[in-house]
Amino acid sequence: MKQAVLVNLGGIEKPTDIPVFLFSMFNDKHIMPLKQPFRAMVAFIITLLRAKKTYNILKLSPSPLVRITKRQAEKLSIKTNKHITYGFSYSKPYFNDCEGTFIVMQNFYSHTTHGKVLELKRTKPPLCIHKGFFELFESRINNALKNHPNAAILLSAHSLPLKLLKKTNDPYRNDLEVFRLALSRILKKPIYLSFQSRLGPIEWLKPETEKEIKRLSKHYTELIILPVSFTTDNTETIVEIDRAYTKIAKDCGFRWIKRVNCFNDDGDFIEFLASIL
């Protein structure tokens, strides 16, 4: 078999990564569907406006995403005895420069992530279509519930602008909702879904994670949050969920809060990846 390539978003580990990451992201037609040269001009302005906020996030913690993606590739390589490499959309090494079969390391299809890779490379179907993926979530939720059977279970997904979803008929929200319902039926428990990390003045997916936490605090005293759209921990999980949302949850009365880690390089996840290669 040709080599496999794990594709992730990109890493912001140090301040000098910020302008490259932000400009590449906002100059991407899948994120900002404008004609050139307007797209590049808008991307430049947003990069200037957002850089300070991203810098403040980075001061709290550099992103572990690149480090973990490397480990995932190494462990999968050992497990399968195949050559596994990795590439990113918005930082080096870029996935465009790699060859092989591509696995997109975001759990659910969106034109902004999976679709972008699919346009250029032979790509495996999204992880969420596999039974094994479902079981990974099921086992993590059951573990978290062990001593806290009455906790609220909140799946927090990365948000997307509504206008972008409509324009591209993006199945992202729908697939997440189907997944939430299926999990809820199997676990015989209510499961909630919310959206995090919106930015700018336009409308993004709802309910927002912050508001959903506040709403749930009226009915529950314990909370389990699972980042549902990433395979790999990153600034959105270790800064936004572990710091910002955890503080909000405490402030609105939750007595116990657990954030479940992304799959990262867990043995069962590596086994799952090996099974779909």
Ligand SMILES: C=CC1=C(C)c2cc3[nH]c(cc4nc(cc5[nH]c(cc1n2)c(C)c5CCC(=O)O)C(CCC(=O)O)=C4C)c(C)c3C=C
């Ligand atoms: C499911 C995965 C992701 C989707 C979909 C997505 C869309 C999206 N993101 C932005 C803007 C930003 N994202 C940023 C960081 C970031 N985003 C994702 C994942 C998805 N983004 C991850 C994993 C990360 C963290 C990367 C890391 O190395 O830790 C950032 C930078 C941080 C910040 O300033 O908040 C921005 C900006 C948009 C606009 C968008 C869709 C339109």
Ligand SMILES: [Fe+2]
């Ligand atoms: Fe993002």
